[in-house]
Each structure stands twice: as structure tokens, then as C-alpha cells.
Amino acid sequence: MTTVGTDLAETGRVVAGHVGIPAKVLQKVAVAVVAETLHVRRADVRVLAEDDAGQLALRVSTPVRVPMLSEAVTMPEGGVLAVVRDLQSTLTRRLSELAGRTVSRVDVTVSGSRTDRTGSTS
Amino acid sequence: MSGIDPGLHRRVLRREQHSSRSGSAIVVLVLLTLVVGYVGVEAVYAALGRRALLFSPVDVLATLTSSVDGGGTSGLVLGAGVVAAVVGLVLIGLAVTPGRRGRHTVDDDRVAVVVDDRVIASSLARAARVSGRLSDQQVSAWVSRRRAQIDLTPASGLAVDEQSVEAATRSELESVAYRPELTARVRTTDTGRVGA
Amino acid sequence: MTSSNRFANRLLLFVVGLVALAVGAFLVIVALPGGGVLRDLLSPASSALDDAVAATPIDPSGATGGSWLPVALALLCLLLVIVFVVAIPAHGHGRTDSVVVQDDPAGSIAVSSSFADTAITDALRDRRDVASVGVSAWTVAGRPALKVRVRLTAGSSPAPVVAAASDVARGLDRVLGETVPVLVEITGASAVRKGADSRVA
Numbered sequence: 001m002t003t004v005g006t007d008l009a010e011t012g013r014v015v016a017g018h019v020g021i022p023a024k025v026l027q028k029v030a031v032a033v034v035a036e037t038l039h040v041r042r043a044d045v046r047v048l049a050e051d052d053a054g055q056l057a058l059r060v061s062t063p064v065r066v067p068m069l070s071e072a073v074t075m076p077e078g079g080v081l082a083v084v085r086d087l088q089s090t091l092t093r094r095l096s097e098l099a100g101r102t103v104s105r106v107d108v109t110v111s112g113s114r115t116d117r118t119g120s121t122s
Numbered sequence: 123m124s125g126i127d128p129g130l131h132r133r134v135l136r137r138e139q140h141s142s143r144s145g146s147a148i149v150v151l152v153l154l155t156l157v158v159g160y161v162g163v164e165a166v167y168a169a170l171g172r173r174a175l176l177f178s179p180v181d182v183l184a185t186l187t188s189s190v191d192g193g194g195t196s197g198l199v200l201g202a203g204v205v206a207a208v209v210g211l212v213l214i215g216l217a218v219t220p221g222r223r224g225r226h227t228v229d230d231d232r233v234a235v236v237v238d239d240r241v242i243a244s245s246l247a248r249a250a251r252v253s254g255r256l257s258d259q260q261v262s263a264w265v266s267r268r269r270a271q272i273d274l275t276p277a278s279g280l281a282v283d284e285q286s287v288e289a290a291t292r293s294e295l296e297s298v299a300y301r302p303e304l305t306a307r308v309r310t311t312d313t314g315r316v317g318a
Numbered sequence: 319m320t321s322s323n324r325f326a327n328r329l330l331l332f333v334v335g336l337v338a339l340a341v342g343a344f345l346v347i348v349a350l351p352g353g354g355v356l357r358d359l360l361s362p363a364s365s366a367l368d369d370a371v372a373a374t375p376i377d378p379s380g381a382t383g384g385s386w387l388p389v390a391l392a393l394l395c396l397l398l399v400i401v402f403v404v405a406i407p408a409h410g411h412g413r414t415d416s417v418v419v420q421d422d423p424a425g426s427i428a429v430s431s432s433f434a435d436t437a438i439t440d441a442l443r444d445r446r447d448v449a450s451v452g453v454s455a456w457t458v459a460g461r462p463a464l465k466v467r468v469r470l471t472a473g474s475s476p477a478p479v480v481a482a483a484s485d486v487a488r489g490l491d492r493v494l495g496e497t498v499p500v501l502v503e504i505t506g507a508s509a510v511r512k513g514a515d516s517r518v519a
Contacts, residue, residue: 064433080493113436138319169388202345206342210340214336215335217331234501238505298480
């Protein structure tokens with residue numbers, strides 16, 4: 001899986017001009033970030049980019065990996081909600097790094113679960 | 123358990139064990155719509171002063187009086203009355219009886235559980251078959267509200283070990299906390315099957 | 319777990335039943351030879367009705383010859399029909415898409431019922447005593463709740479499945495970070511013979 005983008009700081013030189021990034025590209029970038037962060041397939045992730053009073057609002061629909069359910073299950077502290085909040089901040093950060101866009105909100109719908117048969121999530 | 127109101131399980135389980143009567147209610151509503159709709163149409167006709175389709179609501183009492191006095195169609199009135207009364211009794215019966223759905227609940231701390239009686243009967247029959255070394259045609263299990271009846275049909279000439287069947291079914295029932303509580307009764311039929 | 323108003327259903331059945339019974343009894347008594355008392359009421363009632371119709375003309379000058387009593391009846395019927403027609407589809411609702419919802423300035427989070435569905439199904443499906451699993455989400459008492467329908471293989475005891483379902487639900491609690499009420503419905507493969515009782519060989 002390709003990791004997304006390079007750090008803008010590497011180029012060093014600031015060149016004048018407008019960087020136009022169409023919505024589709026932003027969405028694709030967001031999909032890649034989500035898939036990479038949650039270890040799910042890009043095909044399962046959907047992102048919609050909208051304008052929110054000048055800032056960028058993202059609507060994400062994605063599955064989340066879970067261990068096989070049982071009382072003895074180990075899941076990061078806070079469970080799925082914590083994973084999603086983490087994703088929200090990661091997306092905000094990455095979209096700023098990669099595309100220079102400020103994200104105002106990330107609405108996430110956890111559309112399904114992908115069960116890890118080994119019994120723990122990475 | 124935090125977050126779950128204990129009354130919630132009770133409510134949900136109670137609903138799951140009794141019929142909602144939605145089916146009957148919908149049938150009644152549809153029929154009422156047709157009947158009342160028809161009466162409304164007749165009323166409109168009568169209001170416009172036009173002739174009635176079947177009979178006009180304005181003339182209802184007059185028609186009834188004449189049919190009853192005349193003696194000719196009083197049989198029809200009688201028949202209609204009987205039908206209406208019977209339907210009324212059936213509906214009242216549906217409204218008032220609990221409509222139990224043949225299920226039992228199981229006590230558990232975390233989840234509310236409701237089990238079809240067929241599943242219970244099936245599990246008891248299997249326990250009986252295994253413990254009594256019987257074929258599935260020799261065991262018949264039936265579960266009612268408080269009783270589980272297990273009937274064993276022996277193979278002719280081969281005695282059935284009723285005691286081990288009793289022990290097995292009792293331990294099966296004890297392994298699950300059914301509510302209302304079930305007691306197992308095992309019975310061996312008098313006549314056996316020759317080739318079992 | 320549907321939102322059907324059970325009390326309303328039974329009330330409807332009771333009231334309609336009572337009315338039908340009353341009307342039926344009345345007709346029976348009136349039609350029988352011994353129904354003299356009630357029958358005597360018919361004639362005066364009938365003429366009273368005729369008088370009422372005559373006394374309520376639509377057109378005061380008496381030209382059109384109609385009465386507004388039937389109009390009132392028609393309006394009443396229309397009103398009733400509207401009530402009935404609205405009541406018919408009001409049954410069987412209550413399903414919901416989300417199991418957990420949290421709103422945040424950073425963005426809202428909604429965990430869909432499919433999440434719980436696949437997580438629970440994956441955990442129970444591979445058991446030997448389980449033939450199939452189905453999970454649905456409902457709104458019960460204003461909150462989301464799950465209904466897990468488990469079909470057992472023939473003859474299996476419910477006890478281990480109940481324990482497993484309880485275990486899975488507790489696992490879900492930890493995964494979700496919230497406790498969602500769960501109803502487990504245990505059914506079996508339908509036997510060939512159908513009957514009102516639970517007779518099984």
C-alpha cells in the first residue's frame with residue numbers, strides 16, 4: 001500500500017501561485033488516510049468533502065477493525081469511539097499537512113466491523 | 123450492569139412472550155374502513171337525494187321495522203345478528219386473552235433471552251434419546267408453560283431406562299434457568315414399536 | 319421490539335367487539351318472536367328518524383328535498399376513515415440505523431447497526447450449535463437496543479448459546495465503550511410437521 005504524500009517542508013523553496021485541489025482529489029486523499037490509519041480497504045471507505053462556512057467539512061463512512069467479541073476482549077482504551085476520535089484528529093492533521101486545508105469538522109459513521117480473527121487489534 | 127435499566131429487560135421480555143394483536147387489529151381496521159366508507163358513500167347519496175346503492179342510512183330503521191314485522195326477511199336479520207354477535211365475542215376474546223407465544227425466558231445478567239418452546243422440546247428430546255439410547259421416532263417431547271412432557275415408546279421386548287432419561291432431562295432443565303420454571307415428566311407408553 | 323401500541327390494539331378489538339356484540343344481540347332479539355319489547359321501539363324510532371330528516375332540509379324552501387343529516391353522517395364517516403387509514407401503517411416500526419451516537423464540536427460519530435451486526439454475527443456464527451445469526455437494531459424506550467436472533471441446530475441445548483451470547487454482549491460493551499441493551503431470541507429449525515404445540519420427536 002502506498003503511503004500518502006510527502007512533507008511540504010522538504011521542498012524548501014516557496015513558489016508563488018495558487019494550488020487548486022479539486023474536491024475529488026481531497027476526498028481521495030482523505031480515503032487513503034482513513035484506510036491507512038484504520039487498516040481497512042480503501043474500497044470500503046467513503047468520504048464526502050463539503051464547505052463549512054469557508055472551512056472544510058468531511059463526512060466519513062468507514063468500517064473499523066475489532067477483535068472477536070468476548071468478555072476478555074482487548075481493545076484500546078475507550079473502544080471504537082476513541083479510535084474514531086483519533087481518526088478525526090489524524091485526518092485534520094494530515095489534510096493540513098498534505099493539502100494545506102483546514103478541516104473544521106469530521107463526521108464519522110462507522111459503517112461496519114472487520115473482525116480480527118487473532119483476537120486483538122493492532 | 124451500568125446503563126441498562128433493569129425494568130427494560132422485563133418489559134421487552136413480557137412483550138416478546140405475548141402477541142401484539144397487530145395482525146387482528148389491522149384486519150379489523152381494514153374492514154372498518156370498508157364498512158364505514160360504504161356507509162359514508164350511502165350517506166352522500168342520501169344527502170343528494172339520490173337513490174341508495176344497497177340501502178340508505180336514512181331508511182335503516184324503517185327497513186328493519188318492515189322486515190321484522192313482515193316476517194319475510196326476519197330470518198336474514200336473525201342471521202346477521204348471530205354473525206355480528208359471534209364476531210363481537212371473538213374480538214372481545216382476542217382483546218382480553220393474553221395470547222401467549224409459546225416461549226420461555228432465561229435469566230441472565232447481561233442479556234434478555236427468550237427461547238421458543240420448540241427449541242426447549244428439541245433439546246430435551248435429544249437428551250432423552252442419548253441417555254435412553256432411543257431413536258428419534260421413539261421420543262416425543264412437548265413443552266407447555268410449566269411442564270415438559272417427554273413420552274418414550276420402547277422397542278418391543280427391550281425395556282426403556284426411564285430413570286436415566288429422567289436424570290438426563292432434569293439435568294438439562296437445570297442447566298438453563300427457564301422462567302416460568304419447567305419440570306420434566308417422563309412417561310413410557312404402554313405399547314411399543316416392534317422394529318425400533 | 320416494534321413500536322406497535324399493544325394496548326391500543328387490544329382496546330380497538332375490545333370496543334369493536336363490544337359494539338358488534340351489542341348490535342348482533344339487538345338484531346337477534348328484534349328478529350325473534352319474543353322480541354316484542356325491543357320491536358315496539360322500532361316503529362317510533364323509525365318515525366322519529368323520518369321526522370328528523372324532514373326537519374333538517376338543506377334548502378329551507380324545500381325545493382331540493384335533501385336533508386343535511388346524511389351529510390353530517392358522511393362527514394363523520396370520512397373522519398373515521400381517515401383515522402383508520404392513518405392507524406393501519408402505524409404498526410411494526412421502530413428499527414434504527416445507529417447503535418451509538420455522539421456529537422462533538424470536532425464532528426459527530428455514529429456507530430451503525432451494521433457494525434454491531436457483523437461483530438456479533440462473526441463471533442457466534444462459527445459455533446457448531448448455531449445454524450444462523452441475525453442482528454437488528456431497534457429503538458426501545460427512546461434508546462437503541464439490539465435484537466440478536468439465533469437459530470440453533472436441531473436438538474442443541476440453549477444453555478451454552480445463552481452463555482456465549484452474554485459473553486459476546488459484554489465484549490461489545492468494551493468495544494463500543496457503551497452498554498447497549500440486547501435481546502437474544504433463540505429459535506430452532508422448523509420441523510417438518512407444523513402444529514400449534516411444540517411437539518418434537
